[in-house]
Amino acid sequence: MKPGAIGLLLAFTFLSxxxxxxxELEKRISxxxxxxxxxxxxxxxxxxxxxxxxxxxxxxxxxHYSYECKFKLHRHRFSVEFDQLGHFEDLEISxxxxxxxxxxxxxxxxIAKKYRIKRTQIQFKAIKKELFQPGFLxxxxxxxxxxxxxxEVILDGEFYELLMDSSGNIxxxxxxxxxxxxxxxx
Numbered sequence: 001m002k003p004g005a006i007g008l009l010l011a012f013t014f015l016s017x018x019x020x021x022x023x024e025l026e027k028r029i030s031x032x033x034x035x036x037x038x039x040x041x042x043x044x045x046x047x048x049x050x051x052x053x054x055x056x057x058x059x060x061x062x063x064h065y066s067y068e069c070k071f072k073l074h075r076h077r078f079s080v081e082f083d084q085l086g087h088f089e090d091l092e093i094s095x096x097x098x099x100x101x102x103x104x105x106x107x108x109x110x111i112a113k114k115y116r117i118k119r120t121q122i123q124f125k126a127i128k129k130e131l132f133q134p135g136f137l138x139x140x141x142x143x144x145x146x147x148x149x150x151x152e153v154i155l156d157g158e159f160y161e162l163l164m165d166s167s168g169n170i171x172x173x174x175x176x177x178x179x180x181x182x183x184x185x186x
Contacts, residue, residue, distance in 0.1 A: 037086025103168030112155035
C-alpha cells in the first residue's frame with residue numbers, strides 16, 4: 001500500500017472515531033436566545049409555572065447543536081433538549097442507580113472486569129403529561145411510556161456514555177472526552 005493511502009486511511013479512521021466521541025460543550029444563555037417553539041413546549045406542559053429556576057444552555061456535541069433547559073421538579077433533575085429550531089428532541093430525568101434493573105448490572109459485568117456508574121438518567125423520546133406528575137418515576141417499570149437508560153460509567157478505567165434498554169442491551173457506547181464535561185458558563 002502506498003504511504004499516501006496509508007495516511008489517508010489513518011486520517012479517515014481518526015475522524016470517524018472522533019465523530020463517535022462525546023465532547024459536549026455547554027454555554028449558559030438567556031431566555032431571549034431560546035427559540036420560541038421550545039418555550040411554548042414548556043408552557044404546554046406547564047413546566048414554566050411548576051418548576052423554578054429554569055436554566056437554558058446552548059449545547060454543541062460534535063456536529064450537533066441544540067438548546068437544553070434544565071430544572072428541578074419533584075426532587076428530580078430534568079433536562080429537556082430541543083433542536084436549533086426549537087423542536088423537542090428528548091427528555092432526561094435523573095434516576096437512582098439503585099433502581100436500575102438487574103439486566104443493566106449483568107450487562108456491565110459482561111463488558112468490563114471493573115465498572116463504576118457515575119451518573120444515571122432515564123431518557124424519553126416521546127412525552128406524556130404523566131412524566132411530570134409526582135411519584136411517576138417510582139412506577140416507571142409499570143408505565144407504557146417508552147424509555148431508555150443513559151449511563152455515564154467508568155469501564156476498566158475508561159469513561160463512557162452508554163444508552164441501554166431495560167433488558168441491558170447496549171444501543172450506544174461512546175467514549176467521553178472529559179469525565180467532568182466542558183461547560184462554558186458566561
